[in-house]
Structure formats: C-alpha cells, structure tokens
Amino acid sequence: MQVYLDNAATTPVAKEVVEVMLPILSSEFGNPSSSHLFGRKAKAILETSRRTIAQRLHCSPSEIIFTSGGTEADNMAIHSAIESLGVTHIISSEIEHHAVSHTVEYVAKGNNIVIDYIKLDSKGNIDLAHLENLLQRGHKTLVSLMHANNEIGTLLPIKRVSELCRQYNAYFHSDTVQTIGHIPIDLSDLDIDFITCAAHKLHGPKGVGFLYANKKNKTHAFVQGGSQERGLRGGTENIYGIAGMAKAVELACDHIEEHKNYVQGIKSYMIESLNALFSDMKYHGEIEPSKSLYTVLNCSFPSSENQGMLLFSLDLKGVACSGGSACTSGANMGSHVLRGINADNSRPNVRFSFSRFTTKEDIDYAVSQLRDIYKISHS
Ligand SMILES: Cc1ncc(COP(=O)(O)O)c(C=O)c1O
16 A cells, blocks of 8 residues: 655645646647737636636736746745845744745845844744844845745744734745645735745646735846746746646635645544554644644654664555655755754654545554554554
C-alpha cells in the first residue's frame, strides 16, 4: 500500500483540472499575444482564467499577475516593494519559506535595507506588540509574514496584521501559498498589498502561480522582455497551466467549507490515533483548529534508538511524508522553522499533510506502520 501524506509539498492534480488542461494542450496552441484567431482564442482563455481567480478572491482581474509559481510571486512582491515602492525597512520572521527569507536577505544586502525579525512564541505565533513596536520606527516599511506556516501550520492573524500595517502606513505582503483555496480570502475586506499563490498546492499543475498586487500601488516590470501581464512580467504565458490553475482555484474556493470540515476531520482523527498509540506524543506549532492550518500536522515523536531512520522507514513502508529537516550537500541542516521556534530537536519530527483526497484508511495505515516501527504491541 502507498499513502500520500505530503500535501504541503504538493497535491495530486484534480481530474477536473486535467480535463480542462488536456484539450488546451492538444489544440489551443496559439500565442495569446498574436492578433489572429489562434492568438485571440488563447487570449480569451487567459483572461477568462484571470477573471475566475479574481472573482474567487474578490479583487480586480488586473490585480492578478500570472507567474511560474509561488517562489517567483514572492520574489516579485519583495522586489517590487523595494524597487518600485521605495521600501527601506523589512519586518519578517525567521520561519518564512525560503522563497521569502532568501529574497529578503538578498534584496536587503544590495539595497541597504534594514531587516527586523519579529519575536515568535514556541508555537510560531507572532508577537503583535513587538510588530507594533517595530512599525513605530517610521521607516518606509514592508511587512512580509506568511499566512500559514508550511512546516508547522500555525496561522497568522492576517486581518489584525493588515490593520496594524495600515495604521503605520506600511506595505504588507503575505505568502498565502499554503492557504489560497484552503482558507477563505476576501480581498475586498482584507487590505493587503501582495499575496501569492502556487497552483500545485491546491490540486492544480506545477510551474504556475500568481501574484496579487493591489492596484493602488504602481509597480514596475519584474521580468523584462515583453509586454505580457501588462508589461509587468515578460514571457509567453503558460496557457494550459493557467487554465488548470483557474479550475483548481474555482473547485477549491467553491467548496472551501466542505473541504475544510472534511480535512480537519482527517487531521483530528490522526491526532486522536497518535495520542492513543503514544503516551507522550507532542506536536510542533499550533494544533487548535482556529489557530492552525487544517492540512498540516507536525509531529514530535518519542525518542527511539533508530529515530534518525524514521522518515526512511515510513517511506519503505509506503508512507510518503516529510521531515522538518532538509539535507543540503549531505549535511543535515535541520529545519530553519523548528530552529526558529526553538523546538526540541532531540525527538524525531515528521510533517504529515493532508488534502481532500486523504482518507481515514490512509491515516490508519500510516499509524499502523508507526506502531510496527516503534514495536508497540496491539493491546
Ligand atoms: C509557503 C510557501 N511559499 C512558497 C512556496 C514555493 O512555491 P513554488 O514551489 O510554487 O515555487 C512554497 C512551496 O513549497 C510554500 O510552501
């Protein structure tokens, strides 16, 4: 048996998404910038997709800029804030995705930008009083804080942060890669400058995403070389990917409560099963539903002799999940997120992440494999 419990890394493509993409791949090959019929048909697909996405997020279609995914969209937001909006100060956190943290470090170095890292508690919650304090410094500031952490699932009080940013005239970017299509986002109500999306996190294709850029800010081209995306991002658009993403956004947003209830049920079931199996089970990040993304569960398992082999053993037994640690050039660097919250790294940790296609049988199977690995007898 094979079970896939790594949906924060990527999700299976929904069949309805494939059905939208296949005919475009096989017949709608026009370049949307061409003025003939083939081009006009491709352009129509592009603009219909943009409208579908904008409707679901309650923003204007002109505020959606298609990109190659979440990383590019995050880069675009941060570069735009510095290069077009004149930001000289960035407030971020040590547990952002590298698409944000590495970009912030890079732009700061080259542009004499001051970076402040916000205080976090042991579950990855930001200290709002510290944020307000940092905002009072009076620089032209960008706040870049992710909506839900991809490793530990802790949610940002995004509305409160946006209100504070507005109060102190700061720009606000939130990496919403893990939350678009999973948590309702209403941009007519949430005052924010940039949010980002990667289609493959919500059952869409890989290599496509978008940046929402609030139309009240004037931004310059991020990718030079063509007038696509209103001159902001040159390059022939990935039409079938964009159409697939629009379908994925539509499916996710139109059934968001139903999916949320279902997946939260799966997560709660796994927590109950693990708590029943292990007497001292622990979790990293928030697990309370109102404070935690329901697709992510970061487990801290009891120590054992072979704990370094836990992920490998799960993989051998057909359970696909991920660790908080990334191996770079053979050196175990550890997870910057777990380091950022001072997590206990003496115990093995595994991130399980779920989708609307995950079943209770998948959870039962994963838990039974953990029982075997830990040699716990059936009572
Ligand atoms: C929070 C977050 N931001 C950004 C990204 C990068 O997205 P992409 O893989 O589309 O470049 C990811 C993907 O892992 C993510 O989880």
